[in-house]
Amino acid sequence: MRITTALDRYVLQLQADGRSPHTIVQVQRHVRLLATWMATQKQLTDVRRLRHEHLAAFLADPETTTRADGQPKLPTTLNALRTTMRSFGSYCDLARYAPRNFGGLVRRARVGPRPPRALTEGESKRLVAALDEAQTPAERRDRALFRVMLATGIRVGSALEARTDDVDLEAGALHLRHMKGGGTLLVPLDEAVRALLAEYVEGMPTGALFPSKDGDHLQRRSIALRFKAWIKRAGITRAASPHSLRHTFATRLYEASHDLMQVQQRLGHASIVSSTVYARAGAI
Numbered sequence: 001m002r003i004t005t006a007l008d009r010y011v012l013q014l015q016a017d018g019r020s021p022h023t024i025v026q027v028q029r030h031v032r033l034l035a036t037w038m039a040t041q042k043q044l045t046d047v048r049r050l051r052h053e054h055l056a057a058f059l060a061d062p063e064t065t066t067r068a069d070g071q072p073k074l075p076t077t078l079n080a081l082r083t084t085m086r087s088f089g090s091y092c093d094l095a096r097y098a099p100r101n102f103g104g105l106v107r108r109a110r111v112g113p114r115p116p117r118a119l120t121e122g123e124s125k126r127l128v129a130a131l132d133e134a135q136t137p138a139e140r141r142d143r144a145l146f147r148v149m150l151a152t153g154i155r156v157g158s159a160l161e162a163r164t165d166d167v168d169l170e171a172g173a174l175h176l177r178h179m180k181g182g183g184t185l186l187v188p189l190d191e192a193v194r195a196l197l198a199e200y201v202e203g204m205p206t207g208a209l210f211p212s213k214d215g216d217h218l219q220r221r222s223i224a225l226r227f228k229a230w231i232k233r234a235g236i237t238r239a240a241s242p243h244s245l246r247h248t249f250a251t252r253l254y255e256a257s258h259d260l261m262q263v264q265q266r267l268g269h270a271s272i273v274s275s276t277v278y279a280r281a282g283a284i
Helices: 003-016 020-039 052-060 075-094 121-131 137-151 154-159 191-201 218-233 243-257 260-267 272-283
Strands: 172-175 187-188
Touching: 003 020, 003 052, 003 075, 020 052, 020 154, 052 075, 075 218, 121 154, 121 218, 137 154, 137 191, 137 218, 137 243, 243 260, 243 272, 260 272
Parallel strands: none
Antiparallel strands: 172 187
16 A cells, blocks of 8 residues: 555544644645655655654655755654654554554654744734734735734634634624634633624625635635735734734733633643743743
8 A cells, every 4th residue: 555545544534533624734744745755765655665764764864854945844843743653653553554553663852842932012013003904805804813813812723714603793702613632612702803803704604704715714824924924014023923823812811810720721722731831931
C-alpha cells in the first residue's frame, strides 16, 4: 500500500473520530511531506517498507527542519510534525497496513512554553480603528471576524466554522460547535460586538457566518493573508497573526482579573495548565 493511500484512510479515521478540520489538514500536510521525501530520497513509496530509521532520517534532514527562506523551523512546529509521525505510525500498525509501528521511537523535543504574542493596547486600538473603516462586503466581513476574535478570544478554526444561526443576539452569545478537541462552548459577547454582529448578520442567509466569496467557509490561509493586510493598514510593524487576537484577549483578561480559572473557561481550555502561560506573561 502506498503511503498516500494509507494517509487517505487515516484521514477518514480521523474524521470518524471527530478530529478538527485544522488537525486533519495538518496531518495531511505532514504525511505528504514524508511521502515526498521518502520517494525522492529513498525511492520508497510502500508504507509496509517504512522503518523507524527512515523516520529518523526524515526528521533530521535539513530539508525537513528548515523553512523555505533558509531559517530553522520553530521547535513547536517540529514537535507537531513528530506527533503526526507517531500517530500515523501507530495507526498503520493497528490497521495492519505496516508490519510494525515505524513511529514508535519518535519523541517530542523538550520545549519551554513560548510567551504569547499579544497586541499592545495601543496596537489593538489602531487595529479596531482600521477595521471600523471597512467599506466593501469583504472588509465588513473581516471587521466582524477580527473584532469578534479580539473581543472573545475564540480560535480561528472555531470562528471559521461558525454559522449565522450560531449567533444568539437575544442572549448576547455565540455558540461554538467546533472546538479544538471536540465539545461546544457558549461565548458571551460584549455590547459593542453584539451590536456589530446584529448589523452584520441582518439579511444574511443561513450558512457560514464569515463566508468566502462563493459562500463557503473561509480558509485559514485566506484569513492569514487578510489579517496581514489589516495589520499593515493599522500601522503595526511587528509580526502578528490571527491567533495573536486570542492571546491579546487572554492577556487582557488575566491582567484585569488575575483569575486563571476564568481565563480557562473563556478560552475553552481542557486543562488550566494551558492557561498558565498568561500568568507567566504577566509576570515578565
